Amino acid sequence: MARARGDIELAGISKSYDGATYAVDGVNLRIPDGAYCCFLGPSGCGKTTILRMIAGHEDPTSGEILIGGEDVVGLPPVERRTAMMFQSYALFPHLTVRENIAFALRVRGLSKADRLRSADAMVEKVRLTELAGRLPGQLSGGQQQRVALARAAITEPRVLLLDEPLSALDEQLRVQMRQELRRMQRELGITFIHVTHTQLEAVALADLVVVMEKGRIKQAASAREIYSAPQDRYVAEFMGGQNVLAGNVQSLDGATAMITASELPAFEMPLGAGSRVKSGDAIDIAVRRDDVELRRPDGWVAPAGRAALPRRVLAVEYQGNFVKVMLDAVGQDEFVAYVPERQFFAQPFTVGDVVVATWKAEHTRLLV
Numbered sequence: 001m002a003r004a005r006g007d008i009e010l011a012g013i014s015k016s017y018d019g020a021t022y023a024v025d026g027v028n029l030r031i032p033d034g035a036y037c038c039f040l041g042p043s044g045c046g047k048t049t050i051l052r053m054i055a056g057h058e059d060p061t062s063g064e065i066l067i068g069g070e071d072v073v074g075l076p077p078v079e080r081r082t083a084m085m086f087q088s089y090a091l092f093p094h095l096t097v098r099e100n101i102a103f104a105l106r107v108r109g110l111s112k113a114d115r116l117r118s119a120d121a122m123v124e125k126v127r128l129t130e131l132a133g134r135l136p137g138q139l140s141g142g143q144q145q146r147v148a149l150a151r152a153a154i155t156e157p158r159v160l161l162l163d164e165p166l167s168a169l170d171e172q173l174r175v176q177m178r179q180e181l182r183r184m185q186r187e188l189g190i191t192f193i194h195v196t197h198t199q200l201e202a203v204a205l206a207d208l209v210v211v212m213e214k215g216r217i218k219q220a221a222s223a224r225e226i227y228s229a230p231q232d233r234y235v236a237e238f239m240g241g242q243n244v245l246a247g248n249v250q251s252l253d254g255a256t257a258m259i260t261a262s263e264l265p266a267f268e269m270p271l272g273a274g275s276r277v278k279s280g281d282a283i284d285i286a287v288r289r290d291d292v293e294l295r296r297p298d299g300w301v302a303p304a305g306r307a308a309l310p311r312r313v314l315a316v317e318y319q320g321n322f323v324k325v326m327l328d329a330v331g332q333d334e335f336v337a338y339v340p341e342r343q344f345f346a347q348p349f350t351v352g353d354v355v356v357a358t359w360k361a362e363h364t365r366l367l368v
């Protein structure tokens with residue numbers, strides 16, 4: 001039998017719990033079969049509600065949810081062929097690892113021997129063979145999580161839904177389990193939908209990152225695109241690593257714009273194809289913190305094609321392979337440069353130093 005398709009389409013789904021406010025507000029999204037998709041956003045933005053609607057634990061107020069082309073709204077969870085892995089792993093304390101995993105097959109009407117045989121194969125896949133006879137209480141957090149993952153995967157779902165799966169683990173284990181999740185997803189070849197409020201987690205794992213705010217999708221794209229081409233101030237600030245400045249379009253000349261921002265001398269930047277800004281528009285611009293270079297003023301004049309912003313060093317924070325240099329705010333916006341560690345220590349700056357923050361004009365991004 002051909003493997004069931006696990007592509008998902010959310011078509012205009014909304015959810016209101018109280019009939020007045022919307023936890024999810026008109027979401028449209030296609031998630032390809034076999035993708036690792038992360039929903040990312042601050043607490044309360046509706047991530048879990050979307051997950052629960054896909055699983056069938058919650059009905060949308062309006063809209064359609066298609067899995068493998070089939071509208072699943074109204075179908076009970078077991079008929080959707082999705083499985084959910086919860087934050088608290090919800091393992092049975094009196095059953096061994098093997099029995100916990102086999103238990104998920106009880107509804108399938110398999111004999112106990114068959115269930116245990118399948119469980120053994122899954123135990124091997126999640127690398128728990130040595131621990132198969134232990135009780136959950138005798139396992140570490142990471143090991144318990146693997147059991148939970150195996151228990152969800154053994155039902156052969158076409159979509160695996162994970163709600164903040166790594167939040168109970170410490171930092172080191174989180175990184176390890178992140179790799180483990182990705183490995184499992186590749187091995188099983190099914191769609192994973194993972195809810196998180198941690199940017200790094202989403203960026204490290206996902207083929208498709210969905211950034212949400214107040215029940216709506218702000219941007220859905222690859223991690224690299226979201227980071228290097230954020231759509232607006234919200235996404236840029238939420239993903240981090242960027243300076244976002246409020247500015248103005250002073251004038252336009254074909255595909256270039258003369259941009260000014262508070263205290264930033266006017267500079268020319270290329271406009272992307274299809275840009276619709278007009279002269280005089282108030283805009284936001286973003287520049288990556290690692291695209292900013294710091295220079296000592298010493299009579300240095302920025303050549304054409306570079307933006308230059310005179311500033312004072314407010315704070316310096318060592319971060320290992322780079323140094324975070326915080327500069328005086330630009331208007332309301334903070335401004336930070338990430339200087340490679342070796343470069344910084346070849347000519348260190350200290351608090352109070354006057355510097356020129358400069359970057360290639362082409363590295364400036366116009367946010368809509």
Ligand SMILES: Nc1ncnc2c1ncn2[C@@H]1O[C@H](COP(=O)(O)OP(=O)(O)OP(=O)(O)O)[C@@H](O)[C@H]1O
Nearest residue numbers: 017018023041042043044045046047048049050197
């Ligand atoms: N069962 C419920 N009844 C009423 N309101 C709810 C219910 N579940 C969630 N909400 C509300 O819906 C909104 C979205 O909640 P949801 O749990 O989907 O957000 P989230 O992004 O997953 O947040 P978190 O990261 O904190 O889990 C919130 O305002 C929340 O208070």
